[in-house]
Amino acid sequence: MRVSNGKGLFMAAVLCAVTAGGVPSARAAQMAITDPAKPAQSFDKAWAQYESVRGAAGASIMERMMKGNMRLLTRMALDIFEGYPADPRRWNAAAEILQTGDPYVYGNDPKKTGREAMLRDNAGRVAWNAYAKGLYEQLVATPDVPAAAAKAGIGGYFNRLHMTFDAKPESLVPVVDEYARRFPGDPVLADMEAGLYGRLMEGNAGALADERLPKLLQSSNPGVRDFAQAKMLVKVGRNRPIDMKFTAVDGREVDLEKLRGKVVLIDFWATWCGPCMAEVPHLRKMYEQYHDQGFEIVGISFDGAPDASNPSAEQKSADMLRAFVKQKGMLWPNYYDGKAWGNEMGKKYAVKGLPTKFLLGKDGLLVGLNLHGEALESKVRELLASNGEASPGQAQPAVNGKASSGSAQPAMGRTSR
Secondary structure, eight states: OOOOSSOOHHHHHHHHOOTTTTOOTTHHHHTOOOOTTSOSSOHHHHHHHHHHHHHHHOSSHHHHHHTTOHHHHHHHHHHHHHHOTTOTTHHHHHHHHHTOOOTTEEEEOTTSOGGGGEEEOHHHHHHHHHHHHHHHHHHHHOTTOOHHHHHHHHHHHHHHHHHHOOSOGGGGHHHHHHHHHHOTTOTHHHHHHHHHHHHHHHTTOHHHHHHHHHHHHTOSOHHHHHHHHHHHHHHHTTTSOOOOEEEOTTSOEEEGGGGTTSEEEEEEEOTTOHHHHHHHHHHHHHHHHHGGGTEEEEEEEOOBOOOTTSOOTTOOOHHHHHHHHHHTTOOSOEEOOSBGGGOHHHHHTTOOEESEEEEEOTTSOEEEESOOHHHHHHHHHHHHHSOSOOOTTOOSOEETTEESOSSOOOOOOOEEO
8 A cells, every 4th residue: 555645635535534433523723634635835844843842742652642742743744755756855754754653532431430431533543543554554665764764653553552452463573574674783673573573462462472592592683682582481381390499589489399289379560560560459359269179379569679870660679669558459479689670589480461361270381371360260170170280282372362273352451670
C-alpha cells in the first residue's frame, strides 16, 4: 500500500469517520480536515510550529493523550508529511505519526478502568491502522529516509503494534527483523526482542518464539545475546527443574530444590506495578486455600532501593518492603536486592515485563507461563491433584490459560521496562 503524497483525503476519512463509532456529532467540527496539498508556509516554519505544540503537550504519549493533544499533533504531523512530498525531512513527521498511540481515542468511560475505559472511534481505528501500516511499508522501502527518522519510525511502529494489540503477534516479527538489520548494535533492540518474545508466547505462538532463540544467541548485540541466553534457561526449565536459591527479605531461606513435591508459583512483581498489585487479593486467597495442600508462592520483588540522589516514591528499602508485604497479607517469601530492573533473578530469566509468572509442577518443571486469575487457579488445582509426573509429549507450558500453540490470544495488562 502506498500513502498518498500531497492529498489528505485518506486521512480525512480516517479522522472524520465519527458517525459509525457513535461519537457525538459535535466532534465532527473538531476533526474537520482541510486539504494540505498547497501548504501556506515553509517546511521549517511548519516543523517549528509542530515542535512548539509537542513541547507543550509533554514528552510521552500518555501525557499527550491526557492533555488532549494527541489528535492535533497527529493532524499536524500528517499535514507536514503529505504537504512536502519532495523534502526528505518529511520522514521525521512520518516517524512521529508511527509513534502515535491511539489518535482514535476521544474520551474515557468513568464507569470502566484501563483499556476498557477508552472511548474509540472504531471506524477511524480500522482506517488508521491501515494508514499506519501503509506508511510504515513506504518508510522501509524509501532509500532517502534519514537514519534517525527510520529508527524512530520503525521503533515507534513496533511499540504501537505491541501495545495496542490490534495486530497478530506474528506480524511484529518482520518489524523487529527490519530494525535489527538496520541498527544491529542498538541497545533498544534487546527490549524489542523481549517484547516480541512475550507477545508470541502470550499469543500462543511459543514455537515461533523459541525458534528465534538460536539465531539471537549468535547476535553481535550483547543485550540480545544476554536476553536469548536467559530465555534458553526458561526453555530448558520445561525439561529440567528450574534452580533458584536465596535468602528472602524476611530472613527465610528459599531453595526450589527443597520444594520438589510441591506446586510452586514464582511471581516477578513490584509494589509500584499496578497490574501486579491488582492480582494480590487473588494470590492471597489462593495461598490461604491451597497452601496446606502443597501450594507455594515465591515472590521476586523488582523494587529499587532508595536513592538519595534521585528519590522516588516507587523506591523501597528492605524494611519498607517487609512492612508492605505484611500489611498486604502476602505471607510468602520474597526476594529483594534493591536493583529494580537490574534484579539478579530477573536478569537470569530475562524478565522484561511485570507481572511475570512461572508455574512449576511437583517435579520442578515449568508448566505454566503468565497464567492469571481462574486459569492460574485451575492449573494449580490440576497440578495438586496429579502424581507429580509431567504429561507425556508436552511441548509447551500453558500460557495465559492455553497451551502455547494455535490462535492468538490477547495478553493481560503488564508493566514493561
